[in-house]
Amino acid sequence: MKIIAASILSADMGRLGAEVAAAERAGADWIHADVMDGHFVPNLTMGPMVVEAVRRATRLPIDAHLMIEKPDDLVERFAAAGATHISVHAEACAHLNRSIQLIRSCGASPGVALSPASPLALIEWSLEYLDYVLLLSVNPGFGGQEYIPNVLRKISDLKREVSRRGLRLLIESDGGINERTIPDFARAGVDVFVVGSALFGSLDYTRTVGALRATAEAVEAADAASRL
Numbered sequence: 001m002k003i004i005a006a007s008i009l010s011a012d013m014g015r016l017g018a019e020v021a022a023a024e025r026a027g028a029d030w031i032h033a034d035v036m037d038g039h040f041v042p043n044l045t046m047g048p049m050v051v052e053a054v055r056r057a058t059r060l061p062i063d064a065h066l067m068i069e070k071p072d073d074l075v076e077r078f079a080a081a082g083a084t085h086i087s088v089h090a091e092a093c094a095h096l097n098r099s100i101q102l103i104r105s106c107g108a109s110p111g112v113a114l115s116p117a118s119p120l121a122l123i124e125w126s127l128e129y130l131d132y133v134l135l136l137s138v139n140p141g142f143g144g145q146e147y148i149p150n151v152l153r154k155i156s157d158l159k160r161e162v163s164r165r166g167l168r169l170l171i172e173s174d175g176g177i178n179e180r181t182i183p184d185f186a187r188a189g190v191d192v193f194v195v196g197s198a199l200f201g202s203l204d205y206t207r208t209v210g211a212l213r214a215t216a217e218a219v220e221a222a223d224a225a226s227r228l
Contacts, residue, residue, distance in 0.1 A: 002216040003192040004209050005030035005063055007174065008054065009045065010196035016050070017057040019200065026205035027213070030061045032174070032194045033083070037068040040092055041140045048074065048081040055082030063192075065113060065174070067140050068092065072099055079106035087111030087134045087172075090122040100129050111172070115140055116148045120158055130169050132192065133158060137185070138175030147176030152188040159189030179211055186219035 006023035008016065008031060020031055033051055038044035054062055064083035068074065071088040078086055086108045093099045096112065103110035112123050113134035123133065135155055138145040151173070158171055173185050174194035182193060195212060202208040 001029075002186070002190075002213055002220065003029040003170070003172075004212055005032040005172070005174075005192055005194045006199055006209075007032040007034060007194050007196035008200075009034040010200040012200070016053065020054050020057040022205055023199065023209075024058050024060050026199075027209040028060065028199070028205075030063045030085070030192070031058055032063045032065065032196075034174075035064055035066045035068060035074075035078070036140075040069045040089065041067045048077040051078055051083050052081040061085055063087070063111075063172075063194075065134060066092075067113075072102055075099070075102050075108075076106050079103070079108045083108055085109045085111060085132065087113045087132070089113045089115070090126075091115060091118055096123070096126050097129060100126060104129075114154075116151050116154075120154060120161070127162070127165065127167055127169065132170040132172050134172040134174060134192075134194075136175055137173050137177070145176055147181060147184075151175075152184055155185070155188035155190060177212075179208070179215065182212055182215050183219050186216040187223065190216075 006028040011019035036043045036045040061084040063085040064078045065087050086103045088099050090096055090112050100110045109131040111132040111134055115136050137147040137151040170191040171189055172192035173190045177193050177195050178198035199208050
């Protein structure tokens with residue numbers, strides 16, 4: 001099953017608990033938290049206390065995407081706050097495998113994120129230690145952007161490499177995913193679709209989540225049939 005992750009960066013922060021609960025009722029599979037420090041990316045968002053508040057509002061997995069300069073300093077705090085999945089940027093880690101080991105030692109599923117212009121070579125020697133890879137399809141820092149088309153090729157390249165090695169990891173993508181663009185991401189090989197403004201800006205969360213999932217799964221089914 002394709003995974004729909006609701007990105008609270010686009011939620012109404014004045015009603016965060018209600019927004020998270022509504023996304024869960026609508027059928028979202030994960031809650032995605034974009035953590036920005038104003039240094040690694042040009043924006044400042046949320047910290048462990050927000051994740052802790054989200055944890056109280058939902059039983060869904062919480063996917064904390066750490067867009068920060070020194071992620072190792074905060075991994076334990078995000079795990080303690082209730083994050084079940086934690087991704088760090090390869091570009092921000094001096095010793096990436098050590099960061100991955102730290103996340104797993106805290107009881108969370110480790111992921112690594114790459115910005116659009118960053119090559120897959122940065123994670124070539126870490127793939128077997130990961131539960132998921134997050135490939136950003138927009139430059140990190142702000143929601144509501146149009147996706148960068150050549151990221152789809154990078155997603156496809158990663159999918160082929162994962163298949164070639166026989167690895168069991170998920171490919172996640174974030175940025176510009178909506179009902180119009182999700183077929184492109186599904187064809188490229190995405191498993192986890194992070195959806196922000198397309199969900200929280202819609203009038204009917206349940207219809208939106210259902211339409212996104214149905215479209216992604218239909219594309220996957222069509223691709224599988226074409227290979228028979």
